Amino acid sequence: MLMIRLARVGARKQPHYRVIVIEKDRARNGRSIEVVGTYNPRTNPASVELKRDRIDYWTSKGAQLSERVGKLLSQAAAAPATEVAA
Template sequence: MIRLARFGARKQPYYRVVVIEKDRSRNGRSVEVVGTYNPRTSPATVDLKRERIDYWTGKGAQLSDTVAKLLKTPAATPAA
């Protein structure tokens, strides 16, 4: 599954987009970090490694609803 893992201090959320087994906890050990999402900037910053996301979805990984929305936003720029 590809979903968000929350990081950052209290009331200052920062998220990593991670590939993780579906039954693991939200911040459990992930397989790979494929991007970041920072909602605190204006506008929100989204950096995604699209080719790695395509690789994992090709292997059968499912996107969470939130990650699917982030992929559709035009502000989502590919990470180097």
């Protein structure tokens, strides 16, 4: 089963996240299938960049969203200026 979830990158006490498509059984930072966005909670306001077309593609193939990615997706829908088309 595929999941769309966050993978933590960045230095200690400086989190930065990638939104990735990955097998559900793999480790948090294991080998992913595709990177479909980024999330930086350290900026004010937090910056979110998502490839909506790729997320829609993977959800059509059966991928499930994690709880946090679902919240980020709904927030990005409310503010489309943070969305990336490519």
